[in-house]
Amino acid sequence: MSRERLTSRHLRLFDSQEMAVADRAAVRDGRSFGELVAAAGRAVAAAVRQHAPPMQRIAVLAGPGNNGADARVAAADLIEGGWSAEVYAVAADAAARPIAFFDPAPYDFVVDGLFGAGLSRTLDGEVADAVNRLNDSRVPVLSIDIPSGVSADSGAVLGVAVKADVCITFERRKPGHLLMPGRALCGTVHVASIGLPDAALDEAVAGRPSLFANEPPLWLSQLSRPGSSGHKFDRGHATVFSGGATQTGAARLSATAALRAGAGLVTVASPPSAVLVNAAHLTAVMLKSCGGDGEVDALLQDSRRNAFVLGPGFGIGPRACSFVSLILRAGRRLVLDADGITSFADKPNLLFELDPADGDPKLVLTPHEGEFARLFPDLATLVDLPKFERARRAAVRSGAVLVMKGADTVIASPDGRAAINAVGTPWLATAGSGDVLSGIVAAQLAQGVPAFEAACAGVWIHGRAAEYFGPGLIAEDLPGLIPRVLAELFA
CATH class of the missing domain: 3.40.50.10260 (YjeF N-terminal domain)
Incomplete structure (x- = not known):
């Protein structure tokens, strides 16, 4: 079909x-x-x-x-x-x-x-x-x-x-x-x-419970298209947290993807030690020094900063947990990936309690199988359950939208909906690919797309972009292909 x-x-x-x-x-x-x-x-x-x-x-x-x-x-x-x-x-x-x-x-x-x-x-x-x-x-x-x-x-x-x-x-x-x-x-x-x-x-x-193939008719009507009289703030402001001076590339991949995927403004929040490294590589993406809780609080004072990404190259530890707590308690939307997920491995319930049950989830988790096992060790052992059922149970438990990555990425919502991605290529199994995905999802959240549809759209756009490139794909290739995918969607 x-x-x-x-x-x-x-x-x-x-x-x-x-x-x-x-x-x-x-x-x-x-x-x-x-x-x-x-x-x-x-x-x-x-x-x-x-x-x-x-x-x-x-x-x-x-x-x-x-x-x-x-x-x-x-x-x-x-x-x-x-x-x-x-x-x-x-x-x-x-x-x-x-x-x-x-x-x-x-x-x-x-x-x-x-x-x-x-x-x-x-x-x-x-x-x-x-x-x-x-x-x-x-x-x-x-x-x-x-x-x-x-x-x-x-x-x-x-x-x-x-x-x-x-x-x-x-x-x-x-x-x-x-x-x-x-x-x-x-x-x-x-x-x-x-x-x-x-x-x-x-x-x-x-x-x-509804289970879908993840393709555009599932979520296309929810995507944001720039209006002729609009301005950049109408499309939201995504903020991506960077790691230290030798771990900045992942955040920049995510930030570039967020800008290409439609966020009106994107900022990399960098620890002071990495500001000069990030500054040497960023142009349209803005840069802000952010070393601790006080600086995160200052970022949150601007209500236009409505979507965040934390995890790619960030580092594992209490600093990540503290930043996540501040963001979610402020009611902002957050894509949590990689190091951000692993930072809660010994206290997953603390993370799950941060997202208020007020309808549309604020938190999107994007684990691969190993990271999934760190937050949901009991569910990870239920190998006889279909992947979508394990993801669905994890979404219900956490109150978050869950993107369980892999060759058959599954997206699940706490309300029971789930979708299995229908596009992509084995060439997506490359370093940094997940960082790009986090940025694409954050761009949809910044533009006001509901969390489940934002995650589904991000996963599909990511996979479709990889299909356009084919063999030899590396993560740096993906953001430049996003406009072609958006043109296809909005044609």
């Missing part, structure tokens, strides 16, 4: 239970199960025609459940159209060969219809052997719904899993399409409609 056609409704991710409820609701309201299977099978066959070499040999792997039924319909549709399609089934019959006989070598393309979103057990035996043979070959694969062996709910691999080039799923994407390691096994994901009524889909998710 192209970004141009996406709406916030389409961004809602459905887990396996929710999809099962939607199917049952559709059947109850007049759609037959056979109609749904036929529609799914036709959609699979159409996807094969789009992605496979014309009129070549196709192997179709069919499981014992609904996924297998879809696969068998697709095979019949292809054969009727003149394609050569042979079915290998877990439950073999006169129309299908046993899965144990499957050898990918003679085929040009394979349809994986073994197991879909409902899989809850580990693949083993003849099925696992067939999957391993398929993965060892170079034959292109289209998986129905999700690669067999991947949990649709968590992205976990259940023993062994198909590595697909293309997935075709139905009505809505599943969490496993976006969560690692499943995300890396899905290839390109296409969403096809099989005629489930909107009412059935709505019934399936009624009263359940």
Whole structure:
């Protein structure tokens, strides 16, 4: 599904239970199960025609459940159209060969219809052997719904899993399409409609916590655009705290990103020992000497300073905790990252009590997995929980919006909403990348964007900018790409 056609409704991710409820609701309201299977099978066959070499040999792997039924319909549709399609089934019959006989070598393309979103057990035996043979070959694969062996709910691999080039799923994407390691096994994901009524889909998710793919329709309406009669103070003033003289680069990366991402003014608050170092590198970003609590208090006297970043290169210790306390008790918005997070490792509840529960959170936490474990050690051990559920519980406990970074970054709000990022590139795994992200999020906070939407937008802009650059990316490249992303968003 192209970004141009996406709406916030389409961004809602459905887990396996929710999809099962939607199917049952559709059947109850007049759609037959056979109609749904036929529609799914036709959609699979159409996807094969789009992605496979014309009129070549196709192997179709069919499981014992609904996924297998879809696969068998697709095979019949292809054969009727003149394609050569042979079915290998877990439950073999006169129309299908046993899965144990499957050898990918003679085929040009394979349809994986073994197991879909409902899989809850580990693949083993003849099925696992067939999957391993398929993965060892170079034959292109289209998986129905999700690669067999991947949990649709968590992205976990259940023993062994198909590595697909293309997935075709139905009505809505599943969490496993976006969560690692499943995300890396899905290839390109296409969403096809099989005629489930909107009412059935709505019934399936009624009263359940919302989980979305993080894409622009989720938050674009909340972003700020400069008005023709506006001025820089309308777009907020972000302040980024710097580390000492040999640890200034991270703060400057964050500050530059905040300015590029739309903050009207940005200041680096530097310890006296680092003022000259920072001054040698800053132009449009302003500079202020700030060595202790008194200077932070002075900054907070200016109500126009409405968003802060603390953590990148700052240093770990009580000074960080004190600054954070002053900022949050003053009711200002704060992105806390890196050293700022680690400074609260032995007293996380002190941090969580600083953000008043008055609606929109003031605090955005941006931990990677290691930093997450320092603040939420018990949640970090719950590895069987999907990443979004661990992040959601952490957001509820802390009262903060949580950005749990990684190849499958998750953003979670204390109100239960969560989103899994849908863009990015492995080249983002580079020093300083997280500092840039903090600045982009702070820019949205400075402009008055609600915290959850500010975090979602920041994560997406960050990932999209990296996509524009590609291989060889370093953190310094990212701020200069932000205007291109904003132009795309506001076009």
